Amino acid sequence: MKIKISWREGECERDIKRGTTAAEVVKKLGSLLPYPIFTCIVDGEPGGLDRKINHSCAVKLLDLRDKTADLAFQSSLVFMLIKAVHDVIGQEVGVEVHNALSKGVYITVKRRGLTRNMLTKIENRMRELQQMDIPLQHQVLRRSEVIRILKERGMMDNLRLLDNVPDLDRVEVYHLGNEIGVFYSPLAPSTGCLKPFELRRYKNGIILRFPSSADPLHIPPYADDPILYAAFAEETHWGRLMNVNNCADLNRRILNHDEKDLILLSEALHEKKTAEIAAAIKKSGKRIILVAGPSSSGKTTFSKRLCIQLRVAGLRPLYLGTDDYFVEREETPLGPDGKKNFEDLSAVDVPLFEKQMNALLAGKLVDIPTFDFVEGHKIFGKRKTRIDDSQPIVIEGIHALNPELTKDIPDEQKFRIYISPLTSLSLDIHNRISTTDARMLRRIVRDYQFRGRDAAETIRSWPSVRDGEVRNIFPYSNDVDLFFNSHCLYELAVLKKYARPLLEEIKKDQPEYPDAQRMLNFLRFFVEMDSDMIPNNSIMREFIGGSILAE
Numbered sequence: 001m002k003i004k005i006s007w008r009e010g011e012c013e014r015d016i017k018r019g020t021t022a023a024e025v026v027k028k029l030g031s032l033l034p035y036p037i038f039t040c041i042v043d044g045e046p047g048g049l050d051r052k053i054n055h056s057c058a059v060k061l062l063d064l065r066d067k068t069a070d071l072a073f074q075s076s077l078v079f080m081l082i083k084a085v086h087d088v089i090g091q092e093v094g095v096e097v098h099n100a101l102s103k104g105v106y107i108t109v110k111r112r113g114l115t116r117n118m119l120t121k122i123e124n125r126m127r128e129l130q131q132m133d134i135p136l137q138h139q140v141l142r143r144s145e146v147i148r149i150l151k152e153r154g155m156m157d158n159l160r161l162l163d164n165v166p167d168l169d170r171v172e173v174y175h176l177g178n179e180i181g182v183f184y185s186p187l188a189p190s191t192g193c194l195k196p197f198e199l200r201r202y203k204n205g206i207i208l209r210f211p212s213s214a215d216p217l218h219i220p221p222y223a224d225d226p227i228l229y230a231a232f233a234e235e236t237h238w239g240r241l242m243n244v245n246n247c248a249d250l251n252r253r254i255l256n257h258d259e260k261d262l263i264l265l266s267e268a269l270h271e272k273k274t275a276e277i278a279a280a281i282k283k284s285g286k287r288i289i290l291v292a293g294p295s296s297s298g299k300t301t302f303s304k305r306l307c308i309q310l311r312v313a314g315l316r317p318l319y320l321g322t323d324d325y326f327v328e329r330e331e332t333p334l335g336p337d338g339k340k341n342f343e344d345l346s347a348v349d350v351p352l353f354e355k356q357m358n359a360l361l362a363g364k365l366v367d368i369p370t371f372d373f374v375e376g377h378k379i380f381g382k383r384k385t386r387i388d389d390s391q392p393i394v395i396e397g398i399h400a401l402n403p404e405l406t407k408d409i410p411d412e413q414k415f416r417i418y419i420s421p422l423t424s425l426s427l428d429i430h431n432r433i434s435t436t437d438a439r440m441l442r443r444i445v446r447d448y449q450f451r452g453r454d455a456a457e458t459i460r461s462w463p464s465v466r467d468g469e470v471r472n473i474f475p476y477s478n479d480v481d482l483f484f485n486s487h488c489l490y491e492l493a494v495l496k497k498y499a500r501p502l503l504e505e506i507k508k509d510q511p512e513y514p515d516a517q518r519m520l521n522f523l524r525f526f527v528e529m530d531s532d533m534i535p536n537n538s539i540m541r542e543f544i545g546g547s548i549l550a551e
Contacts, residue, residue, distance in 0.1 A: 003053060007033060007061040016053065023049035023189040026061060035063035035216040036193045038072045039186045044508035046517055048072070048186035050138050064216035068185070068518055071434065073210065074105060076136060076188040077197055078430060081208055083179040084125035085109055088118065094157065096429040099232045099422065103220045104209035105432070106202065106232070116201060123199040129176075133192030137175040146171040146182065157429040158182050160248040164255075165525050184431050184521060203229065214470075227478055228422070231485045235424040238269050244489050247427045251527040254493060260533050266488050267535055271309075274302070277417065277482050278309035284481075286415040287361060287392045289317070292400035292476070293419035294469045296442035298486040298539035302419050303396040304549040305537060310392065318360070318387055322397025322405070324369050325353045329376025335464075343468030345399050349378075354408045357395075360387055361413065398468070401476035416480040421487035427525055436466070437519055438492060445498040446543040455502040459512040486539050493529035498544055 004013050005025060010032070016025065022040045026033065026049060040049055041060040046068055053059065062069035082095045094110035141149075143162060150159040162168065162182075174181045176191070188194060196219055200207045209219050239245050242265050244253060253262050281289060291303050303319060310317045326332070326342070327349045335341035356366045365386045369378035387393070392415075399405050401416055421439055426432045440462055447453040488494075500523055506516040534540050541547035 001053075002056055004058045005029070005061065006058070007037070008063070008065060009034060018054050019052050021049065022047075022051050022053065022059060022061075025053070025059060029061075033061065033063070035065070037061045037063055038069040038076075038188045038193065039066070041514055044510075044513050046186070046514040048138060049189040064211060065213045067213075067434075067437075068514055070213055071518075072186050072188055073194070075183050075185060075431070076191075077194050077208060077210060078105070078107070079136065079174060079176055079179070079181045079183065079187065080126055080129050080191055080194055081107070081122070081199075082181065082430070083129060083176050084122045086179060087125050088121045092154075094429065096157075097426065097432045098205070098236075099424055099432060100435065101228060101232070102200075102202070102207050102209070102223060102225045103212060104200070104207040106205055106207055106229070108205035114201075114206075119199055119201055119206060126197070126199070129191050130194050130197075131192075133190050134177060135190045136187045138187070139173045139175070140170050141173055143168050143171050146173060149173070149180065150182070153180065155180075155182075161246070161428045161525060164248045164251040164527070168524070181430060182428075184427060184525070185518065225478065227418070227480065227483050231420075231422050231483050232424050235422060235485055235487060238266075239424055239489060241269075242266065242489060244425070246425060246429075247492075247525050250425065250490065250493060251525075254527045254529050259490065259493075259529055262490050263533050263535075266490060267538055270486075270488070270539065271305070273484060274305050275309045275312070277484065278306060278313050278315075280482060281310065281392065281415050282313045282315060284415055286413055288357065288406065288409055288413045289392050289394045289415045289417065290400040290406070291394065291396040291417045291419060292398060292402075292473060293486075294398075294439065294473050295465050296439045296446065296543070297419045297421060298542050299396045299419055300550045301537070301539045301542045301547060302484060302486060303394050306417075307394055310394070316387075316391045318385065318391060318393045320368065320393060320395050322348060322353065322395060322399055324371045324378070325349045326371050326378070328378070332376075343398070343464070343472060345402055345404060345472060348397075348399060348405065350405055353405065357393065357406070357409055360385070360393060361409075363387070363389060398473055401480065402472060403476070416476075417482050417484060418477050418480040419484045419486050420477075421491075422485050423487045423492075425489060425492070427522060433492070433522060437522070438487075441492070441495045441499050441519060441523075442543045444502055445495055448498075448502055449543070449545050454505065455499070455516065456506050456510055456512040459506075459515045462515075488538070488540055490529060491540055492523070493526045494531050494534065494540060494544065496523045496526050497528050497531065499523065 001018055002015050026037045039062045043057045064070050085095050096108050098106045174187055197210045212220055244250050293299050307317045307319050325348050332340040333346045359366050367380045368383040368385055369380055370382050372379050423435055423438050444455045444458045447458045503516040503520050506513050536546050536548045542550040
């Protein structure tokens with residue numbers, strides 16, 4: 001039986017026996033593959049390497065540079081960590097996965113006094129398990145059977161999610177020796193490929209670190225993320241205030257028709273945080289307020305809500321977007337693919353921007369441009385503006401934190417704010433939700449609502465968006481005065497209503513199908529929530545429509 005095999009750098013054909021697994025195919029290819037393979041796509045259908053191939057087909061092999069394989073690697077490492085913790089400390093000790101942090105995943109072990117010596121023993125046990133190359137055996141069982149197993153083992157935290165999703169007929173269960181785990185995406189075939197990794201003690205927990213998609217063979221240098229940790233800690237605190245710590249809690253609130261209170265509390269917390277930032281700006285006396293964050297962070301809504309709070313504080317802010325300072329369309333730089341690159345700082349007329357900002361600070365009359373995105377040119381004469389020496393300027397855009405944009409503006413005038421939606425919400429204690437995937441759902445919905453793009457087009461453009469963020473936004477995320485987390489605890493239940501039909505339109509023969517299936521896979525656990533009660537100044541309205549601020 002002949003199959004066509006492809007990976008990012010090449011492709012080939014091979015004759016194989018019926019019933020050969022994808023893992024066996026990977027083993028036969030050996031040194032042809034530059035990086036370890038963790039998952040695959042067979043005739044458009046994503047899955048694990050334990051899949052048996054019973055007909056002539058196309059098999060695509062995925063390494064860490066693919067999101068599905070990256071998540072499979074992370075979940076498999078988590079499973080091996082859970083096994084190691086139970087082997088070293090005891091089966092009764094809980095392990096909870098929280099969020100991405102410092103190029104790894106932040107995890108807490110529910111035991112007082114996790115000493116360095118104990119952490120070393122856990123890491124050594126993980127390395128023993130990795131060297132033993134133990135298969136991660138996979139079963140698909142009926143939901144009722146999995147519930148019975150979880151009850152017998154006392155895994156109540158895992159059980160709560162299944163109790164909330166009665167429509168789920170089958171559940172994927174994995175075995176690592178005597179350890180059992182319920183994971184909702186494919187895992188690696190065995191522990192042997194789970195390297196490299198390291199454990200690092202951090203705050204009240206540990207960071208499990210591993211290679212990134214940029215370099216699948218090496219762990220990146222460690223860099224502390226205190227702002228990110230504080231943001232996630234605050235989000236977790238907000239979740240506890242609203243009694244919503246995971247998907248099961250959110251579903252319970254919706255099924256009990258308690259979503260109104262959840263929305264009001266979530267929006268009130270956003271408003272409170274925005275008011276606190278406005279108070280900090282007034283106290284600082286700074287006049288150039290720079291707001292930046294990755295795609296679909298809600299920068300526009302936040303900036304305009306901030307302007308309102310600054311007015312409440314007695315200031316009269318001027319709002320500007322750096323998008324109005326794009327260079328003329330014919331001057332837009334080209335990317336490596338030959339297409340116009342709107343993500344790079346060179347796409348912005350930096351000299352004009354700096355000249356006008358300094359003129360405004362000096363009290364001069366300035367003719368602020370408005371960019372015509374249809375014609376690709378700046379239009380002047382519509383916004384001639386002068387401000388006095390007490391008025392701040394709120395500047396929003398992806399490059400706002402890049403020091404090159406404001407290098408000729410005195411630093412003592414700048415107040416820097418980083419905004420991003422960081423979700424601490426998880427499916428259960430072992431299955432976290434990728435913040436990047438949650439953000440992409442926002443963009444899929446917004447692109448369809450306001451830009452006429454289908455979900456496939458948004459998914460297709462996402463890698464270039466992410467590359468732009470890595471170059472232009474993330475390097476400056478820690479050099480800020482304050483962070484604003486724009487995540488709404490209820491948002492995935494709302495986005496599901498809009499995103500699910502768009503993702504379901506993507507067919508199996510389209511390259512974007514695996515990513516669509518990954519997002520549909522975690523959305524299926526959320527009970528859908530209606531959007532009627534969401535206020536029209538909410539950040540969520542920037543994506544689903546009906547905003548009085550962003551439209």
